[in-house]
Amino acid sequence: MSWRPTYRSSKFRNVYGKVANREHCFEGIPITKNVHDNHFCAVNNKFLAIVTESAGGGSFVVIPVTQFGRIDPHYPKVCGHHGNVLDIKWNPFHDNIIASCSEDSSVRIWEVPDGGLRRNLTESVLELYGHSRRVGLIEWHPTTSGILFSAGYDYKILIWNLEIGEPVKMIDCHTDVILCMSFNTEGSLLATSCKDKKLRVIEPRSGKVLQEANFKNHKVNRVVFLGNMKRLLTTGVSRWNTRQIALWDQEDLSMPIIEEEIDGLSGLLFPFYDADTHMLYLAGKGDGNIRYYEITLEKPYLQYLMEFRSPAPQKGLGVMPKHGLDVGACEVFRFYKLVTLKGLIEPISMIVPRRSETYQEDIYPMTPGTEPALSADEWLSGINRGKDLQRLKLIEFMSVCTHLGPVLMSLKEGYNRPNKLVFKAPVKEKKGGVVNGIDLLENVPPRTENELLQMFFRQQEELRRLKDELTQKDIKIRQLELELNNIRNRREKKKVQQIKE
Numbered sequence: 001m002s003w004r005p006t007y008r009s010s011k012f013r014n015v016y017g018k019v020a021n022r023e024h025c026f027e028g029i030p031i032t033k034n035v036h037d038n039h040f041c042a043v044n045n046k047f048l049a050i051v052t053e054s055a056g057g058g059s060f061v062v063i064p065v066t067q068f069g070r071i072d073p074h075y076p077k078v079c080g081h082h083g084n085v086l087d088i089k090w091n092p093f094h095d096n097i098i099a100s101c102s103e104d105s106s107v108r109i110w111e112v113p114d115g116g117l118r119r120n121l122t123e124s125v126l127e128l129y130g131h132s133r134r135v136g137l138i139e140w141h142p143t144t145s146g147i148l149f150s151a152g153y154d155y156k157i158l159i160w161n162l163e164i165g166e167p168v169k170m171i172d173c174h175t176d177v178i179l180c181m182s183f184n185t186e187g188s189l190l191a192t193s194c195k196d197k198k199l200r201v202i203e204p205r206s207g208k209v210l211q212e213a214n215f216k217n218h219k220v221n222r223v224v225f226l227g228n229m230k231r232l233l234t235t236g237v238s239r240w241n242t243r244q245i246a247l248w249d250q251e252d253l254s255m256p257i258i259e260e261e262i263d264g265l266s267g268l269l270f271p272f273y274d275a276d277t278h279m280l281y282l283a284g285k286g287d288g289n290i291r292y293y294e295i296t297l298e299k300p301y302l303q304y305l306m307e308f309r310s311p312a313p314q315k316g317l318g319v320m321p322k323h324g325l326d327v328g329a330c331e332v333f334r335f336y337k338l339v340t341l342k343g344l345i346e347p348i349s350m351i352v353p354r355r356s357e358t359y360q361e362d363i364y365p366m367t368p369g370t371e372p373a374l375s376a377d378e379w380l381s382g383i384n385r386g387k388d389l390q391r392l393k394l395i396e397f398m399s400v401c402t403h404l405g406p407v408l409m410s411l412k413e414g415y416n417r418p419n420k421l422v423f424k425a426p427v428k429e430k431k432g433g434v435v436n437g438i439d440l441l442e443n444v445p446p447r448t449e450n451e452l453l454q455m456f457f458r459q460q461e462e463l464r465r466l467k468d469e470l471t472q473k474d475i476k477i478r479q480l481e482l483e484l485n486n487i488r489n490r491r492e493k494k495k496v497q498q499i500k501e
Contacts, residue, residue, distance in 0.1 A: 045324030369409030
């Protein structure tokens with residue numbers, strides 16, 4: 001069993017979780033009470049974004065990561081959505097750009113100024129309309145600038161090219177709501193879990209399903225690619241309703257390599273994988289514990305290390321990117337834990353105990369940096385790594401380049417390097433897109449009460465506007481009729497005078 005301690009030689013055997021002091025936590029945040037199975041939290045080395053509870057639409061707060069303490073109740077919010085915000089994600093290559101999706105069927109791109117917000121932000125940089133139902137998931141491409149994936153309750157995944165502000169591909173192979181999306185290291189494969197209990201590995205540019213699994217003993221909820229190991233890890237529920245994890249070969253999903261039961265609790269298990277240390281973290285929604293393992297290519301594949309325990313249940317967890325960690329303290333991972341009952345955001349650092357204060361190269365290998373490897377057009381044309389291809393400029397090397405990953409950086413000198421990239425949004429009209437010859441904004445009846453109310457209020461507003469226009473036009477018509485009568489009277493008077501003369 002995973003809880004049974006087995007000791008082996010590993011530099012991560014003694015990793016421990018350290019909770020930040022109270023003065024380094026964030027308090028007084030009205031965390032959303034939405035039951036959607038997402039983290040409702042996104043972090044980068046500049047900002048912390050939290051989805052909040054609000055009336056009359058969806059909103060989230062964006063706080064500088066160094067602004068600890070109690071947050072003012074009237075702190076500025078990002079509040080442009082007309083429905084509840086379901087997911088938020090920071091752009092991995094632009095620290096000030098964040099994407100959000102909502103129950104109002106839209107995806108929006110926001111630009112947060114340096115230093116945070118001074119007033120409510122209601123105007124987004126880009127509004128993306130393409131889904132006919134609410135949008136529950138968004139993911140940025142890991143190596144490409146300007147490519148965003150969104151999954152909606154219309155069972156479709158749209159690939160957005162933000163350089164033109166339009167969807168360029170629609171993946172329509174799912175028969176139910178998509179629960180999770182995960183990319184491999186170079187972004188050439190997409191793994192999805194779905195409510196139809198199937199695990200799929202998809203080639204995103206063509207939309208072709210390469211592998212599909214429907215294993216009866218393991219109901220898949222969440223999936224994550226394990227770096228370059230050509231492995232997938234899923235969390236789910238066994239036949240006996242116990243929480244379970246399974247390890248899969250990405251090229252053969254007929255049977256899992258191993259299955260392991262975790263416990264008998266009912267909360268969803270969120271997996272987090274660190275490709276640099278080959279460590280897997282499992283955090284349950286509604287739990288206070290975080291288990292962590294080391295993953296290897298040889299048996300036993302999953303090596304249980306330790307468990308971080310806390311009495312406060314977690315609503316969700318945000319993860320700091322590698323270049324935002326404190327390498328001087330041997331920090332290898334950092335969570336931001338949402339405690340709804342207290343309105344508290346609690347940083348939790350995973351630390352490797354080392355006596356030396358020098359840079360530890362063995363626990364900080366080269367890691368994906370803040371520079372994109374490709375532009376959107378290069379990735380859409382079939383390239384997975386643009387820099388090497390541009391340097392070689394040889395077509396025969398394309399097959400080699402397609403297996404290369406993102407642009408790497410060292411945390412020793414480059415983890416505080418500023419990013420000089422600038423996000424430029426295209427100028428476009430707010431209209432529905434047409435992908436694969438299908439109009440994505442056809443008149444589709446609402447499925448939920450919230451969607452029905454939103455449609456009702458929109459129609460009421462449209463009716464009021466049309467009534468006002470009709471009233472103004474009636475007044476204009478009366479004025480024109482009076483002027484016309486005056487002109488006729490003048491002409492008749494002139495004719496009478498001419499006849500008398």
